[in-house]
Amino acid sequence: MNQPATVSEQFDAVVVGAGFSGLYMLRRLRQLGMSVRVFESADDVGGTWYWNRYPGARCDIPTTDYAYSFDPELEEAWTWSEKYATQPEILDYLRFVADRYGLRSDVEFSTAVASASWDEQEGRWRITTDRGDEVSCRYFIMASGCLSVPKSPDIEGADRFEGQVYFTSRWPHEGVDFTGQRVAVIGTGSSGIQSIPLIARQASQLTVFQRTPNFSIPAHNGPASADRLTQLAEDREGYRHAARWSRGGAPGELTDILGITASGEVRRQRFEAAWEQGELFGILGVFADQLVNPASNDIVAGMIREKIRSTVNDPGTAEALSPKDHYFGTKRPCLDTGYFETYNLPHVRLVDLRTQPITTVTRTGIDTASESFDFDAIVYATGFDAMTGALAAVDATGRDGASLNEKWAAGPSTYLGLMTAGFPNLFMITGPGSPSVLSNMTVSIEQHVDWIADCLAHMTAESLDTIEPTALAESGWGQHVRDCGAITLYPTANSWYMGANVPGKPRVFLPYVGGVNAYRQACDDVVSRGYLGFRMTGQGGERCRDGVIRSMQPDVAMVLEIMAGMGLPPLETLPVADARAFMAATAAVRPPAPEVGEVTDGVMRGPGGDLPYRLYRPAEPGGPHPVVVYFHGGGWVLGDLDSDDPLCRDLCARSGVVIVSVNYRHAPEARFPAAALDAFAAVQWVAANAASLGAIPGQVAVAGWSAGANIAAVACQLARDAGGPAISGQLLISPVVDSDMTRPSYAENGDGYVLTTALMRWFWDHYADPADRGDPRVAAIRGDLHGLPPACIVTADFDPLRDEGLAYARALKAAGTPAGHIRARGHTHTSLTMVGVVISGAPVRAEIAEALRGLVGPVAAAADALTESAAAG
Numbered sequence: 001m002n003q004p005a006t007v008s009e010q011f012d013a014v015v016v017g018a019g020f021s022g023l024y025m026l027r028r029l030r031q032l033g034m035s036v037r038v039f040e041s042a043d044d045v046g047g048t049w050y051w052n053r054y055p056g057a058r059c060d061i062p063t064t065d066y067a068y069s070f071d072p073e074l075e076e077a078w079t080w081s082e083k084y085a086t087q088p089e090i091l092d093y094l095r096f097v098a099d100r101y102g103l104r105s106d107v108e109f110s111t112a113v114a115s116a117s118w119d120e121q122e123g124r125w126r127i128t129t130d131r132g133d134e135v136s137c138r139y140f141i142m143a144s145g146c147l148s149v150p151k152s153p154d155i156e157g158a159d160r161f162e163g164q165v166y167f168t169s170r171w172p173h174e175g176v177d178f179t180g181q182r183v184a185v186i187g188t189g190s191s192g193i194q195s196i197p198l199i200a201r202q203a204s205q206l207t208v209f210q211r212t213p214n215f216s217i218p219a220h221n222g223p224a225s226a227d228r229l230t231q232l233a234e235d236r237e238g239y240r241h242a243a244r245w246s247r248g249g250a251p252g253e254l255t256d257i258l259g260i261t262a263s264g265e266v267r268r269q270r271f272e273a274a275w276e277q278g279e280l281f282g283i284l285g286v287f288a289d290q291l292v293n294p295a296s297n298d299i300v301a302g303m304i305r306e307k308i309r310s311t312v313n314d315p316g317t318a319e320a321l322s323p324k325d326h327y328f329g330t331k332r333p334c335l336d337t338g339y340f341e342t343y344n345l346p347h348v349r350l351v352d353l354r355t356q357p358i359t360t361v362t363r364t365g366i367d368t369a370s371e372s373f374d375f376d377a378i379v380y381a382t383g384f385d386a387m388t389g390a391l392a393a394v395d396a397t398g399r400d401g402a403s404l405n406e407k408w409a410a411g412p413s414t415y416l417g418l419m420t421a422g423f424p425n426l427f428m429i430t431g432p433g434s435p436s437v438l439s440n441m442t443v444s445i446e447q448h449v450d451w452i453a454d455c456l457a458h459m460t461a462e463s464l465d466t467i468e469p470t471a472l473a474e475s476g477w478g479q480h481v482r483d484c485g486a487i488t489l490y491p492t493a494n495s496w497y498m499g500a501n502v503p504g505k506p507r508v509f510l511p512y513v514g515g516v517n518a519y520r521q522a523c524d525d526v527v528s529r530g531y532l533g534f535r536m537t538g539q540g541g542e543r544c545r546d547g548v549i550r551s552m553q554p555d556v557a558m559v560l561e562i563m564a565g566m567g568l569p570p571l572e573t574l575p576v577a578d579a580r581a582f583m584a585a586t587a588a589v590r591p592p593a594p595e596v597g598e599v600t601d602g603v604m605r606g607p608g609g610d611l612p613y614r615l616y617r618p619a620e621p622g623g624p625h626p627v628v629v630y631f632h633g634g635g636w637v638l639g640d641l642d643s644d645d646p647l648c649r650d651l652c653a654r655s656g657v658v659i660v661s662v663n664y665r666h667a668p669e670a671r672f673p674a675a676a677l678d679a680f681a682a683v684q685w686v687a688a689n690a691a692s693l694g695a696i697p698g699q700v701a702v703a704g705w706s707a708g709a710n711i712a713a714v715a716c717q718l719a720r721d722a723g724g725p726a727i728s729g730q731l732l733i734s735p736v737v738d739s740d741m742t743r744p745s746y747a748e749n750g751d752g753y754v755l756t757t758a759l760m761r762w763f764w765d766h767y768a769d770p771a772d773r774g775d776p777r778v779a780a781i782r783g784d785l786h787g788l789p790p791a792c793i794v795t796a797d798f799d800p801l802r803d804e805g806l807a808y809a810r811a812l813k814a815a816g817t818p819a820g821h822i823r824a825r826g827h828t829h830t831s832l833t834m835v836g837v838v839i840s841g842a843p844v845r846a847e848i849a850e851a852l853r854g855l856v857g858p859v860a861a862a863a864d865a866l867t868e869s870a871a872a873g
């Protein structure tokens with residue numbers, strides 16, 4: 001063991017922890033020529049693999065992938081014996097790595113870092129340890145692991161028990177012999193599920209106390225996968241590259257098969273294949289939609305429950321072991337060896353704490369609400385204060401004496417999971433807000449270590465010595481992490497991913513679920529954009545390019561990526577007939593739209609002939625309902641009753657109003673002002689026929705999307721000028737209100753977000769002569785805006801039309817017309833309407849439906865509702 005460092009010692013970097021991340025970080029820092037001290041609380045290297053020595057402990061990512069990849073010679077020098085290596089073998093590997101690169105000499109073992117404070121004057125961190133060291137360093141790197149601080153047993157009477165007590169996470173080095181003993185295991189997460197079958201082999205009686213049943217699949221351990229070994233042998237670098245750019249950190253095919261639409265045969269075949277494979281990413285990826293769509297998730301979960309029922313003999317025990325309170329995958333699923341079979345042994349019993357909770361631990365055992373048990377030993381497999389526990393364990397004080405724990409009292413806030421504002425030069429490896437525990441940790445660790453090392457090399461080269469994220473970049477990243485989580489089922493579970501396992505811990509979805517590949521790209525983009533969102537200072541000056549690296553909704557970005565990959569011709573390069581055919585073809589492959597009470601098609605009279613309409617009636621009993629006349633989008637050229645059918649159904653179902661969607665005449669066959677005149681005529685017709693449509697007379701509102709919102713807005717002006725009909729409100733979703741294309745959103749969003757500047761020009765050219773484009777019957781913003789119905793205007797961030805929508809809301813307000821605004825954050829012109837495809841659109845449409853309910857009421861109520869929504873916005 002090394003001597004404790006003295007007060008005067010100064011290092012370029014201090015690293016906390018000598019597990020997978022600390023060891024590699026040390027190696028990279030040394031390569032940069034830096035002086036480094038690693039503090040490790042254990043008396044050897046290994047981190048999590050040092051501590052978790054319980055029987056059955058193994059990795060749950062195949063060892064072909066769960067290893068360092070930074071040195072091909074290291075890979076040649078080590079051969080794993082199994083598909084999933086045991087804890088002793090992984091620990092041996094880490095010892096081998098430490099020895100191979102001579103890393104131990106810079107590690108101070110049996111020493112935990114107690115506090116760290118930033119010395120502003122010196123631009124250095126002062127570190128104290130539990131052994132009294134006080135050292136200083138320029139860079140302070142927390143390589144302290146995501147699952148390293150055990151959760152203290154929050155069970156009444158836990159310290160009263162006089163028998164043997166064991167924690168899976170702090171298992172005795174000499175091992176434990178349970179032969180002939182009555183043993184209790186509390187907890188059925190991965191640690192419990194791995195250890196229970198082996199403890200059962202020795203114990204004379206084993207009682208498992210289960211609070212939440214867990215999904216587990218057989219690991220099918222054995223020799224490493226021949227397929228993976230062949231791939232590695234043939235092209236090691238290619239294999240590692242594929243892992244780094246994969247979703248989870250291990251190469252594998254992603255499916256685009258949806259659980260909800262797959263046939264029964266395909267579902268079964270895909271599930272059984274994943275079951276046989278025995279890998280986490282396989283069973284989590286049976287269907288592309290299983291972690292976002294409850295119905296798809298239920299298919300996989302149901303099949304796993306079937307397997308449990310067919311394995312466990314006693315139906316009551318099988319039922320109690322079958323998870324039903326969380327979606328499959330939203331709590332970490334387990335890989336096991338004979339777990340469910342263990343419950344068929346005569347000396348093994350499951351106690352379901354849902355039916356008989358523990359009341360107290362006693363001197364001799366455990367009391368539940370209905371029974372008393374005596375034990376020789378109790379094993380706690382009760383988990384960890386995950387992801388933030390080890391970071392919070394160091395009392396860190398940053399700029400101006402700010403405490404990290406206080407800053408994070410409501411949940412952690414980081415930039416990229418790497419740093420946090422106010423704590424310069426403090427890096428976290430696999431911190432909250434990075435893929436970390438959702439990925440193959442070794443790949444994520446290497447990526448973070450490499451990023452940090454490359455960053456420090458850059459700073460040295462530029463004579464910079466302090467780095468810190470900006471508040472803007474950090475809050476933007478936090479929003480992105482939440483947006484990614486929000487489109488999945490993860491936040492619905494009481495998991496340690498959510499901090500829900502530790503009483504009092506804020507409920508925040510901690511890891512980044514956007515994928516290892518997307519995350520790596522974001523980190524690379526930050527660097528290529530001049531370390532966007534970081535402030536760096538030093539002799540080389542001060543550098544800061546502030547900004548947010550990802551502000552688009554993740555599912556919107558995914559749709560754009562898929563569309564870009566399809567190499568579709570730009571719509572404006574097609575003849576109109578082909579563009580319409582293309583729109584119809586895409587409409588035909590949409591997922592099923594929401595159910596409403598009734599849908600009927602009809603025809604009304606318009607100025608140039610019959611206008612087809614489709615009426616959507618809400619399922620709610622009662623009525624009549626208020627009515628909204630709706631106009632579809634499509635640049636006055638494209639679209640019809642089918643094109644906006646999902647959006648109309650969604651609005652109808654959410655708002656409980658009758659929607660009459662009207663098809664108007666299209667350009668170029670019928671040019672300006674045909675569409676606007678049709679819209680006005682449709683409003684007149686619906687107002688006159690409200691009662692026969694089953695709607696409330698006198699409560700007619702208008703709505704539309706894009707060019708449909710344009711003619712809806714114009715219809716309001718025409719109705720006012722004509723003295724009727726009375727319109728109670730106007731909902732304008734991403735409206736066209738002007739022909740002026742010089743507003744900034746055209747420059748920012750004119751290309752790459754589906755509705756392009758070129759396409760808008762094409763629409764205008766088809767609809768209106770240049771001489772007509774200032775006419776208020778198409779450029780609504782140029783009309784008289786006094787005395788119009790209250791409006792709700794929806795704008796999308798990545799829409800060329802964003803700024804004219806905002807300008808219209810401002811202009812209406814200036815003219816005394818109430819106008820609320822809903823911002824579709826991170827959306828494009830079209831994404832909000834992609835019902836059932838873009839999940840992040842749903843909460844915005846809920847907001848829109850809420851506003852719509854206000855717009856259809858009596859006018860005064862609509863104005864009130866809008867004032868509130870504007871205040872909220």
Ligand code: N01
Pocket residue numbers: 057058059060061147153154155186187188189190191192194209210211212332335353381382383384437496501
């Ligand atoms: O911990 P856990 P773990 N009374 O939190 C129960 C990784 N890992 O150590 O779900 C009664 O998952 C708790 O019940 P509930 C892996 O990422 C990997 O097993 O809170 N019960 C749960 O059943 C894993 O996910 C491997 O209702 C109580 C259990 O204890 C993570 O580490 C192996 C309780 C805790 O499960 C954590 O796994 C092991 C109480 N008061 C771990 N408090 C590999 O295979 C808690 N529980 C690589």
